[in-house]
Amino acid sequence: MDHTITISGRDATFPAGSGQSVLEAALRANQWLPHACSQGTCGTCKIRVVCGEVEYGTADESILSQADRQAGLALACQSSPRTDVTVAPLEEGAPDGPVHMLRDHRGTVVELSEIACRTRRLVIELDDPMEFSAGQYAELIVPGRGIARQYSMANPPSESTRLEFHIRLTEGGLATERWIFASLAEGDRVDLRGPFGRFAIHDTYPEPAILIGGGTGLAPLKSMVRHALGNDLLPEIHLFHGGRRETDLYDVAYFRALEVADCRFHYHPVLSEENWDGATGMVTDAVVDNFASCKGYRGYLCGPPAMITAAVKALKRRRMAPRLIFREAFTTQQDVVSVPE
Ligand SMILES: Cc1cc2nc3c(=O)[nH]c(=O)nc-3n(C[C@H](O)[C@H](O)[C@H](O)COP(=O)(O)OP(=O)(O)OC[C@H]3O[C@@H](n4cnc5c(N)ncnc54)[C@H](O)[C@@H]3O)c2cc1C
Ligand code: FES
Structure with a gap:
């Protein structure tokens, strides 16, 4: 069942689809929440659950401890609402550039080539453009497994329909060894979503x-x-x-x-x-x-x-x-x- 999420202190209430994380629902509603890895490995996306209940998802004790949970904290990228919820990010502050709405995309693999030892360049021609900032990443959906993995765009935002990724083989990896380095081929259709992340350049800066x-x-x-x-x-x-x-x-x-x-x-x-x-x-x-x-x-x-x-x-x-x-x-x-x- 869908629930609603309200971000405390902002005039923002939006729906979260079944099983959708708080972060994903927020970014799909064009509401920025601080985050970095989307994997539960960095802790950047900690939120306080002010009202309502969440499913915590897979958050490791080193990133979200029992004491954190008892204090009402959760990871926005791992937790999903069990009821209507109000949440407050621990870290406020929007990026110093545009917030791009998270969207699902489909595209066709137009290049998959070996560029270095155990490293491939994957170029995907998207059906619709993805707006993003230079430095951000997308999630590739591994077919049939219901899992997503993060990969950074190597092309500039001006090339919004042709995304370039550099992907290194991980021994035993579900996305790399068992898909991108095994069966993926030019011409294949690929699902992805994005953009994510706050590692980005979008402004003019005086410093070298x-x-x-x-x-x-x-x-x-x-x-x-x-x-x-x-x-x-x-x-x-x-x-x-x-x-x-x-x-x-x-x-x-x-x-x-x-x-x-x-x-x-x-x-x-x-x-x-x-x-x-x-x-x-x-x-x-x-x-x-x-x-x-x-x-x-x-x-x-x-x-x-x-x-x-x-x-x-x-x-x-x-x-x-x-x-x-x-x-x-x-x-x-x-x-x-x-x-x-
Ligand atoms: C923000 C971000 C951007 C990234 N961008 C890039 C990029 O541009 N290029 C790139 O090459 N990589 C990038 N990565 C890494 C990428 O997302 C994947 O993690 C990587 O490709 C491995 O994915 P995989 O599915 O092949 O491996 P996985 O299946 O995730 O396995 C990874 C490793 O973890 C081990 N493992 C799996 N599950 C468990 C478990 N439960 N407990 C302990 N160990 C486990 C596996 O044996 C393996 O050694 C990025 C990561 C992040 C967070
Ligand atoms: S733990 Fe890194 S973004 Fe959630």
Whole structure:
């Protein structure tokens, strides 16, 4: 049965379909609620249930403890209403750009290619455009399994009917090993929904930016680079991309050509396990080596949780203001019990 959700302090009441999470219902009604992973792994979406009852869903004790539940807290991305409810987000504050309505989409796979070791580029031509901000992600629906997985758009928002994703194989993964790397093929029809997330660039900023990506963490950064350069949003961009070996890097020719064509853009590929004619070591060490001080810069970090933790430390050590550090951790189901910070 459908119930209604009211957001406390806002003139906003909207329906939630059966089993729909509070977050999904809010975003479908164009009501922003703070969130990052949509997976129950980050805790960004904590809400207070002011009135009514929710089903908590699968929220790990490390993210939502028993004490939290007893205090009336829930995760908006995991909980669904059992009655009509009134909720209040713990963290207020809208994104500093447009809120895009969450919608279902269908599209056709027009490219599925191997671009690096265990990494594929998936391009989907949508039937209808998806409005999103550079850096946001969509959820691909795995056919027949009723599960969704998060993947960041690598194309700029101006290409709203042709979405590009960079997807890394996860051993035993339902979406990757058993679908995208197994049976998915060009011409297939795909269901997805989006956009989600608050990791985004949408405004003009006075500070130059340092972007750090590990593996397919490059995807949202590529969207940001293309969007920011195309719309003059940042005075200067340094993109660091880390991989273990040269075969982990991709779009190298694209970024090298961009560096030649646009003097605001600087590309720094870094390898941690192989000597080559470029930088070696951890990608975060390369940032520290290149910048005596990061004061006055903005930072955008994306990739595995351990890389994000190391990058935040490195940038703070180089005196980047914490309020100017933005991050997207590519957590998976495995990270539910061990999320940093
Ligand atoms: C905001 C966001 C954006 C992302 N963007 C990208 C992107 O652009 N590109 C990209 O490659 N990835 C991205 N990811 C990661 C992606 O969403 C998937 O998590 C990843 O592809 C693995 O999905 P899977 O279904 O193949 O694996 P899953 O089936 O989810 O399995 C993942 C791992 O967890 C283990 N596991 C599964 N269930 C459990 C359980 N119950 N307990 C313990 N361990 C378990 C599995 O053995 C496996 O090792 C993003 C994640 C987030 C949160
Ligand atoms: S958005 Fe809900 S836990 Fe991350």
